[in-house]
Amino acid sequence: MNASISKNIGVLGAGQLGRMLALAGYPLGNRFTFLDTTGNPSAGIGDVIVDPNNQHLAEFLDKVDVVTYEFEHLPVALIEQIEQHKPVYPGSRAIAVCQNRVEEKALFDHLGIPTPAYRVVESAEQLEAAANELGYPVVAKSVTEGYDGKGQAVLKAPEQAEEAWNSIGHRQLIVEAFVDFVREVSMIAVRGRDGEVVFYPMAENQHVDGILRYSVAPLPDLAASVQETADSYIRMLLDELEYVGVMALELFQTRDGSLLANEMAPRVHNSGHWTMDGAVTSQFENHLRAVQGLPLGSTQAIAPTCMVNVIGHEGDNAAMLAISNAHLHRYDKEERAGRKLAHVNIVADTHAELLEKVRACHTLLPEAPPVAWSFEASL
Amino acid sequence: MNASISKNIGVLGAGQLGRMLALAGYPLGNRFTFLDTTGNPSAGIGDVIVDPNNQHLAEFLDKVDVVTYEFEHLPVALIEQIEQHKPVYPGSRAIAVCQNRVEEKALFDHLGIPTPAYRVVESAEQLEAAANELGYPVVAKSVTEGYDGKGQAVLKAPEQAEEAWNSIGHRQLIVEAFVDFVREVSMIAVRGRDGEVVFYPMAENQHVDGILRYSVAPLPDLAASVQETADSYIRMLLDELEYVGVMALELFQTRDGSLLANEMAPRVHNSGHWTMDGAVTSQFENHLRAVQGLPLGSTQAIAPTCMVNVIGHEGDNAAMLAISNAHLHRYDKEERAGRKLAHVNIVADTHAELLEKVRACHTLLPEAPPVAWSFEASL
Numbered sequence: 001m002n003a004s005i006s007k008n009i010g011v012l013g014a015g016q017l018g019r020m021l022a023l024a025g026y027p028l029g030n031r032f033t034f035l036d037t038t039g040n041p042s043a044g045i046g047d048v049i050v051d052p053n054n055q056h057l058a059e060f061l062d063k064v065d066v067v068t069y070e071f072e073h074l075p076v077a078l079i080e081q082i083e084q085h086k087p088v089y090p091g092s093r094a095i096a097v098c099q100n101r102v103e104e105k106a107l108f109d110h111l112g113i114p115t116p117a118y119r120v121v122e123s124a125e126q127l128e129a130a131a132n133e134l135g136y137p138v139v140a141k142s143v144t145e146g147y148d149g150k151g152q153a154v155l156k157a158p159e160q161a162e163e164a165w166n167s168i169g170h171r172q173l174i175v176e177a178f179v180d181f182v183r184e185v186s187m188i189a190v191r192g193r194d195g196e197v198v199f200y201p202m203a204e205n206q207h208v209d210g211i212l213r214y215s216v217a218p219l220p221d222l223a224a225s226v227q228e229t230a231d232s233y234i235r236m237l238l239d240e241l242e243y244v245g246v247m248a249l250e251l252f253q254t255r256d257g258s259l260l261a262n263e264m265a266p267r268v269h270n271s272g273h274w275t276m277d278g279a280v281t282s283q284f285e286n287h288l289r290a291v292q293g294l295p296l297g298s299t300q301a302i303a304p305t306c307m308v309n310v311i312g313h314e315g316d317n318a319a320m321l322a323i324s325n326a327h328l329h330r331y332d333k334e335e336r337a338g339r340k341l342a343h344v345n346i347v348a349d350t351h352a353e354l355l356e357k358v359r360a361c362h363t364l365l366p367e368a369p370p371v372a373w374s375f376e377a378s379l
Numbered sequence: 380m381n382a383s384i385s386k387n388i389g390v391l392g393a394g395q396l397g398r399m400l401a402l403a404g405y406p407l408g409n410r411f412t413f414l415d416t417t418g419n420p421s422a423g424i425g426d427v428i429v430d431p432n433n434q435h436l437a438e439f440l441d442k443v444d445v446v447t448y449e450f451e452h453l454p455v456a457l458i459e460q461i462e463q464h465k466p467v468y469p470g471s472r473a474i475a476v477c478q479n480r481v482e483e484k485a486l487f488d489h490l491g492i493p494t495p496a497y498r499v500v501e502s503a504e505q506l507e508a509a510a511n512e513l514g515y516p517v518v519a520k521s522v523t524e525g526y527d528g529k530g531q532a533v534l535k536a537p538e539q540a541e542e543a544w545n546s547i548g549h550r551q552l553i554v555e556a557f558v559d560f561v562r563e564v565s566m567i568a569v570r571g572r573d574g575e576v577v578f579y580p581m582a583e584n585q586h587v588d589g590i591l592r593y594s595v596a597p598l599p600d601l602a603a604s605v606q607e608t609a610d611s612y613i614r615m616l617l618d619e620l621e622y623v624g625v626m627a628l629e630l631f632q633t634r635d636g637s638l639l640a641n642e643m644a645p646r647v648h649n650s651g652h653w654t655m656d657g658a659v660t661s662q663f664e665n666h667l668r669a670v671q672g673l674p675l676g677s678t679q680a681i682a683p684t685c686m687v688n689v690i691g692h693e694g695d696n697a698a699m700l701a702i703s704n705a706h707l708h709r710y711d712k713e714e715r716a717g718r719k720l721a722h723v724n725i726v727a728d729t730h731a732e733l734l735e736k737v738r739a740c741h742t743l744l745p746e747a748p749p750v751a752w753s754f755e756a757s758l
Binding site for chain 2: 004005019023026027028029031044045280289294295297298302317318319321322324325327328329330332342347
């Protein structure tokens with residue numbers, strides 16, 4: 001293991017995930033250079049190279065010792081090109097798999113990780129046939145470029161196939177059976193350069209319209225065996241891909257407690273933001289430790305924690321700061337409908353107290369949906 | 380109370396304290412502009428205006444909504460000048476008192492806060508007379524510009540008065556009786572714009588050659604009444620100065636448990652760095668909350684924590700990161716004898732476990748002195 005701290009970290013993308021990586025990395029002595037190809041960087045920290053026409057890659061690579069990214073919808077060829085010059089973590093194979101739902105499902109199948117039943121289709125007719133076979137409703141998703149619920153459609157009957165096919169507008173779709181799940185959960189794990197893997201406690205996630213709203217961890221009603229199963233699934237993925245860094249795996253938990261893999265992300269993940277205040281080492285610091293070949297930090301939870309996303313409009317920030325053990329993380333972005341602007345991590349001694357505080361926070365966020373935890377009734 | 384978050388924070392000074400203020404303030408949505416008059420800024424974050432010839436104050440003030448500082452040895456006239464244009468916290472009276480040992484002692488006396496016996500002297504003859512009166516040894520200190528043990532001398536006998544006077548080279552000195560203290564402790568407290576005051580648990584500090592090496596908090600053997608006494612002392616100081624922000628008060632604890640005030644600092648303080656990982660809200664975030672008129676955060680300790688300073692040379696950083704619940708905070712500065720380069724916060728479930736981990740950390744720092752806690756024998 002190369003056990004010295006790198007000075008200059010290069011990050012592809014310059015949004016809030018890059019910002020939070022930098023905030024975690026300055027204390028390690030790292031400096032950050034971001035390569036932004038959107039023309040609208042929001043990191044607000046470090047050196048940002050704005051490069052919408054892909055002219056400044058060499059300049060970026062000159063400045064950095066190691067490269068990572070905050071966004072997986074990058075050309076695989078770009079990552080392969082960078083790999084010729086500087087170490088990139090996670091590597092090009094991880095990004096190739098994670099940005100293509102067909103390859104992702106194939107990997108789950110190969111490793112024996114259960115998923116919802118699915119079919120790959122390449123026409124409206126195939127979509128209708130697959131939906132008939134799986135049983136309605138089904139979800140159709142574009143194979144590439146899915147992000148936050150975009151490029152998806154729900155079919156409730158055969159006659160919706162044509163419209164769904166046209167609305168998504170891709171040549172290849174994945175069609176998935178609906179899962180009668182009890183809750184959505186996620187695993188965040190980290191693999192070091194030497195193959196060491198550490199696992200965070202699973203989080204329960206609440207999405208509305210495909211956008212994450214709340215994550216809570218650790219879970220009071222999670223059987224140890226379920227955590228162990230999730231650990232084993234993500235470990236297989238990490239080892240198979242010879243992965244370095246943080247990976248997120250979103251899963252459905254069904255009524256009988258079993259887990260079905262939904263999708264994975266080769267990066268720090270919104271459902272792991274609770275670790276910034278609720279775990280001994282944040283996902284951001286652990287990602288940086290991993291890509292630098294440093295020992296990984298403890299993933300132990302400190303106390304029950306809920307991450308509340310601030311979407312579209314900011315709430316009453318001062319009032320939120322008056323909630324005891326509430327930690328505000330703003331991204332310094334302009335308000336815009338559906339945009340992730342900030343999150344609040346709320347920590348409490350018990351889950352019941354946590355729920356009370358999260359409800360108080362909810363009243364200060366004009367657009368937040370009510371919180372609904374699967375374990376709420378038992379608190 | 381003005382309860383909205385300010386956008387742009389101005390900081391006088393651009394060293395590691397400013398750096399850590401910024402790292403705490405980005406998550407609140409703050410941006411930072413530093414005014415550096417030394418020509419050698421090290422913050423490595425935010426916008427730094429390098430202004431050794433005092434030509435850029437207007438530009439600095441244009442950019443910021445509120446001003447604070449990381450260093451109290453600033454001209455009082457400068458703070459008064461800034462107060463005409465932008466809010467400055469803490470205010471000019473605090474800085475005037477804290478940078479002058481005679482005014483500081485007079486304030487302690489005025490408020491009935493006990494101090495070691497002292498005299499003010501203005502010649503070698505007066506120094507000798509005062510030392511004879513107080514009883515040897517005594518400490519002679521310059522009235523102004525004291526920092527980390529500089530401008531001080533210890534006198535063990537009358538014939539050393541002349542040499543001490545000449546070596547310090549100031550027109551006015553404070554001469555203090557030696558205190559037979561059991562330990563050095565410090566209080567960190569925060570006062571909001573609305574007068575709310577919150578107190579951190581007291582820390583025990585270990586200095587070597589006038590430089591802080593270790594701080595540990597909370598203390599397993601501290602009577603609640605002693606913490607209450609320290610709270611009351613610092614509250615009087617904060618209220619008297621109509622203070623806004625973090626204040627540090629260093630004290631000696633004597634054999635009978637009583638406290639004698641040594642000195643105060645109108646800023647975030649090295650002996651409060653443990654709060655970054657050991658308390659619900661760090662001193663840096665609470666200072667920023669205070670100066671912006673926001674609600675103050677909880678000062679509760681999470682677990683026993685020790686801050687280990689890294690002085691002069693860096694240690695084996697990778698090995699330190701392998702210590703469970705060790706948090707590295709590097710300042711991105713070049714190594715130089717006596718220079719504060721980083722600190723490591725170590726958190727543990729018990730003080731005994733903490734001591735073991737601190738000893739492990741000590742072996743990884745070539746120049747660190749052995750740790751010696753007053754309560755060690757009872758662990």
